[in-house]
Amino acid sequence: MADTKKYKKVAYYPGCALEGSGHAYNRSTKAVGKELGLELVELDNWNCCGAMEVKNIDPKIQTYLSARNLSITEEMGFDTVMAPCNGCYHNLKKAEYDLGHDAKSVEVNHRLSEKAGHGEYKAGKIETIHALDWIKEAVGEEEIARRVKNSLKGLKVANYYGCMYTRPRHIFPEKDKGPGTESTSKPHFMDDILAAAGAQNVDFPLKTACCGGAHTLSDSDTSTKLVLNILTAAEACGADVVATECPTCHTGLEMHQIRAEKVLGRKTNVKILYFTQLLGMALGLSSSKVGVQENFSDSKAFLKSKGLG
Amino acid sequence: MPIHEKSLIRPENLVEHEHLVIEGVDVSGHWSTFIEGRSITDYNEAMQEEIAALPGGENIHRCWQCGSCTNACTVNAVNPEFNPRYWIYLIRLGMEEELLRDKDIIWQCVSCNKCTYACPRDVVPEAVMKATAHWLELKGHTPKSNSTIFDEGFASQVIKTGKIEDGLVLRDYFKATGQSLTQPWLVAMVTGLIKRFPVTYLMKLGIATVFPDKTRKWSKSRAAITEYVEECEAANRKALGLDAKGTH
Numbered sequence: 063m064a065d066t067k068k069y070k071k072v073a074y075y076p077g078c079a080l081e082g083s084g085h086a087y088n089r090s091t092k093a094v095g096k097e098l099g100l101e102l103v104e105l106d107n108w109n110c111c112g113a114m115e116v117k118n119i120d121p122k123i124q125t126y127l128s129a130r131n132l133s134i135t136e137e138m139g140f141d142t143v144m145a146p147c148n149g150c151y152h153n154l155k156k157a158e159y160d161l162g163h164d165a166k167s168v169e170v171n172h173r174l175s176e177k178a179g180h181g182e183y184k185a186g187k188i189e190t191i192h193a194l195d196w197i198k199e200a201v202g203e204e205e206i207a208r209r210v211k212n213s214l215k216g217l218k219v220a221n222y223y224g225c226m227y228t229r230p231r232h233i234f235p236e237k238d239k240g241p242g243t244e245s246t247s248k249p250h251f252m253d254d255i256l257a258a259a260g261a262q263n264v265d266f267p268l269k270t271a272c273c274g275g276a277h278t279l280s281d282s283d284t285s286t287k288l289v290l291n292i293l294t295a296a297e298a299c300g301a302d303v304v305a306t307e308c309p310t311c312h313t314g315l316e317m318h319q320i321r322a323e324k325v326l327g328r329k330t331n332v333k334i335l336y337f338t339q340l341l342g343m344a345l346g347l348s349s350s351k352v353g354v355q356e357n358f359s360d361s362k363a364f365l366k367s368k369g370l371g
Numbered sequence: 372m373p374i375h376e377k378s379l380i381r382p383e384n385l386v387e388h389e390h391l392v393i394e395g396v397d398v399s400g401h402w403s404t405f406i407e408g409r410s411i412t413d414y415n416e417a418m419q420e421e422i423a424a425l426p427g428g429e430n431i432h433r434c435w436q437c438g439s440c441t442n443a444c445t446v447n448a449v450n451p452e453f454n455p456r457y458w459i460y461l462i463r464l465g466m467e468e469e470l471l472r473d474k475d476i477i478w479q480c481v482s483c484n485k486c487t488y489a490c491p492r493d494v495v496p497e498a499v500m501k502a503t504a505h506w507l508e509l510k511g512h513t514p515k516s517n518s519t520i521f522d523e524g525f526a527s528q529v530i531k532t533g534k535i536e537d538g539l540v541l542r543d544y545f546k547a548t549g550q551s552l553t554q555p556w557l558v559a560m561v562t563g564l565i566k567r568f569p570v571t572y573l574m575k576l577g578i579a580t581v582f583p584d585k586t587r588k589w590s591k592s593r594a595a596i597t598e599y600v601e602e603c604e605a606a607n608r609k610a611l612g613l614d615a616k617g618t619h
């Protein structure tokens with residue numbers, strides 16, 4: 063049977079977080095890709111997308127930072143770039159939107175690209191996708207279900223998508239287009255993937271709540287409250303695990319889970335794992351292959367009790 | 372002018388039933404609680420224009436006060452005083468004094484864009500909050516917030532090297548804000564890690580802090596961005612009628 067699926071080989075933009083605190087996500091994304099026969103080619107000389115910080119100094123520079131990465135994607139001969147980090151994904155999408163709709167952004171990008179001596183990225187040439195789009199499109203639920211060696215059966219999961227994956231809506235024109243497409247109010251791609259791997263998803267109302275990531279250090283008390291809210295809601299919904307798809311959300315939850323216990327005396331027991339870690343273990347990879355030991359929170363004993371990893 | 376907001380009623384303007392003196396006549400016990408009239412004389416008519424001139428403030432004039440932003444707001448749920456719709460209202464009217472009463476919390480917007488998602492008028496309240504916080508700092512109404520210090524440290528690292536390294540960002544930030552790196556929760560997190568981490572990985576993290584990774588072929592981008600940032604800063608100061616470098 064001819065394989066007609068898209069995204070079998072895409073350009074890969076890991077972003078800075080995946081080289082540092084989010085290394086487990088990098089490791090598990092690559093391991094899952096390899097296991098599923100997908101090819102990732104890392105962008106040459108990529109730069110940081112500016113996260114949520116540089117835009118506050120000047121939004122046009124943030125646009126330029128992503129435009130440079132898109133122009134590298136083009137130079138390398140790809141038409142699709144995959145970013146597993148919500149921040150990177152969001153910023154690439156936002157640059158795409160702004161370069162397609164805002165003359166001033168185009169002008170600044172033109173000027174900076176020329177001065178910097180590289181190609182000027184023009185809107186419409188590259189498609190940016192998230193790791194969720196990648197797995198869902200290139201593999202799909204049926205094939206995942208077929209390849210599962212170690213089902214996540216009995217694992218109750220709250221899927222947490224955070225803010226930047228769905229908001230603001232206008233930079234994601236492909237979402238909210240009916241059956242099969244992602245929803246910005248109730249995203250479900252991660253739910254679909256993990257359900258195919260056997261997990262039991264709980265009905266979680268805070269899928270797109272904010273963890274306060276932008277001020278995780280500068281206003282820690284607010285972040286701790288927001289994270290505690292997310293974690294207690296997940297527990298109230300019966301979840302054993304919060305599945306994440308962004309290094310910033312993930313580390314935010316882990317950090318403030320610890321901080322809530324130390325500062326507010328509020329302990330939560332729910333485990334925090336990347337969806338790629340859960341998927342990888344379902345596909346038969348060991349917990350160290352998917353970097354469980356690199357997470358800030360310790361879920362080894364828990365995973366063992368569930369017969370995983 | 373009608374009373375649009377309960378929070379505009381200052382406690383000192385409330386006269387209670389038991390001690391009620393109106394224009395020199397004692398009517399205690401006869402009248403209900405009374406709000407003394409107040410005339411506003413301190414309008415800053417340029418305020419909307421000034422904020423609209425800063426990045427992100429462009430669409431503030433489109434607001435029709437539906438309140439969807441505040442209703443959706445993440446920070447408002449934690450602190451009811453955090454009220455983007457109300458601040459937009461004050462800015463548009465030029466009620467600077469009223470806005471300044473909340474000056475120390477405006478920077479706390481977490482950029483979740485729930486407001487932007489809900490806004491029917493494409494105001495992008497998230498960006499308006501950033502522009503407002505920026506305006507407060509440029510005008511000298513507030514010191515640089517921790518958030519701005521973080522953003523600047525982060526941005527300068529990106530501009531310098533093309534990449535960031537979380538350990539370094541963290542260290543610089545704690546240094547710039549005079550906080551200790553040995554806060555109990557941070558220590559708990561790091562020692563938890565050390566127990567489980569392979570030594571080589573920790574060494575790699577440590578080395579990255581000393582010799583941060585760099586994007587190759589970045590120097591020309593750095594020069595171009597630096598030049599552009601300087602230009603924008605000058606333009607922003609000019610829009611607010613501030614002199615080139617010094618104070619206001």
Ligand code: SF4
Nearest residue numbers: 077078079111149150
């Ligand atoms: S969003 Fe985060 S991970 Fe992505 S490039 Fe920027 S800093 Fe790095």
Ligand code: SF4
Nearest residue numbers: 224225226273275311
């Ligand atoms: S949930 Fe937190 S870390 Fe994730 S995108 Fe929102 S603010 Fe950022």
Ligand code: SF4
Nearest residue numbers: 444480481483484486
């Ligand atoms: S972006 Fe800021 S103002 Fe808007 S909803 Fe989030 S916290 Fe509130």
Ligand code: SF4
Nearest residue numbers: 434435437438440490
């Ligand atoms: S949602 Fe938009 S239009 Fe409504 S009050 Fe907020 S900014 Fe104004």
